[in-house]
Amino acid sequence: MAVVLQQPSVLAVSGGADSMVMASLLHERDPATVVALATFDHGTGAAASAAAALVQRWGAARGIPVQAGHATALPRSESAWRGARWRFLAEVSAAYGAPIATAHTEDDQAETVFIRLLRQSGVRGLAGLLAPGAVLRPLLGWSRGEVRAEADAQGVPYLDDPSNRDLRHLRNRVRLELLPALECSSPGLRDWLLDLGCRAAAWRLEVAAATDRHWQPEVQRGGGVVQVPRDRRRIPERAEAALFWPEVAGRVGIALDWRGTDRLASFTTNVVTGLQMPLSGGAVVTSSRTGWSLQRAGAATFGGIPADLLAPLER
Numbered sequence: 001m002a003v004v005l006q007q008p009s010v011l012a013v014s015g016g017a018d019s020m021v022m023a024s025l026l027h028e029r030d031p032a033t034v035v036a037l038a039t040f041d042h043g044t045g046a047a048a049s050a051a052a053a054l055v056q057r058w059g060a061a062r063g064i065p066v067q068a069g070h071a072t073a074l075p076r077s078e079s080a081w082r083g084a085r086w087r088f089l090a091e092v093s094a095a096y097g098a099p100i101a102t103a104h105t106e107d108d109q110a111e112t113v114f115i116r117l118l119r120q121s122g123v124r125g126l127a128g129l130l131a132p133g134a135v136l137r138p139l140l141g142w143s144r145g146e147v148r149a150e151a152d153a154q155g156v157p158y159l160d161d162p163s164n165r166d167l168r169h170l171r172n173r174v175r176l177e178l179l180p181a182l183e184c185s186s187p188g189l190r191d192w193l194l195d196l197g198c199r200a201a202a203w204r205l206e207v208a209a210a211t212d213r214h215w216q217p218e219v220q221r222g223g224g225v226v227q228v229p230r231d232r233r234r235i236p237e238r239a240e241a242a243l244f245w246p247e248v249a250g251r252v253g254i255a256l257d258w259r260g261t262d263r264l265a266s267f268t269t270n271v272v273t274g275l276q277m278p279l280s281g282g283a284v285v286t287s288s289r290t291g292w293s294l295q296r297a298g299a300a301t302f303g304g305i306p307a308d309l310l311a312p313l314e315r
Helices: 017-029 046-061 078-096 106-118 144-154 170-185 189-214 238-250 258-268
Strands: 009-012 034-041 066-070 225-229 276-278 284-287 291-295
Touching: 009 017, 009 078, 017 034, 017 046, 017 144, 034 046, 034 078, 046 066, 066 078, 106 170, 106 189, 170 189, 189 238, 225 238, 238 258, 258 276, 258 284
Parallel strands: 009 034, 034 066
Antiparallel strands: 225 291, 276 284, 284 291
16 A cells, blocks of 8 residues: 655654654655654653654664654653644644654544544544644554554564553553454444544535635634634524534634534624633634634644644544
């Protein structure tokens, strides 16, 4: 199966099988597309440091620039590790002026959709890793088993991080216990999750097109504010506002939960203008005679990577 990048990119490489296979295949196919490697040591112990060192040696042997980050004193939680890693990746992406490519597989997609279901995500969130955005995922059509087989067949070096088997973390419990048990009792669950993600992603694109057609939102220079013009002939219905606002907010890196969506839907149907309403995370929406303005807080994005791609609670 071919692995293709749409443009030269910075590869996020952890030293595990998936990312090392991605780097190996892309470098072999077209070295010019591999701008640099970015590896991040979460500071969780010797295994994490050894994996980062492997990436550095592998890149140096092929003349590929390697940017290494290291965290200290992070809380031992998935959210803390993810946030620190993405901040680092965003910095490297900005430094090279190139997008980040990750080695997520279709198994990661199935797990993401399942976790979103556990957290009562709406349709928008169920698109999972298929949601449009700045991050490239060239292995998304591969299964984890296919990646491991490729690593063994081609002799690609990699290291398994013991933390990936720590059942204190939800994704590990989903990967190692919940999904295997459910697949055993309900064969085809994995395929159903993948299909659900595809259908949610298609729905999300349709909503984006409808939002452009009916609301015509405009992201202001700098990317921190999005404006929606008001049609003086009518006030949007509540259901319309609830459908379109998550898409509008996502364009400036704001991930709305159901409460924020509900509050915005109510705010939009108010005929009185000149009002302002705060949202969680520091975002603010303002109404005027000409429309609505939604402004994010400074921490709502990670260096241009929309927060809605990273937040597990997105609806």
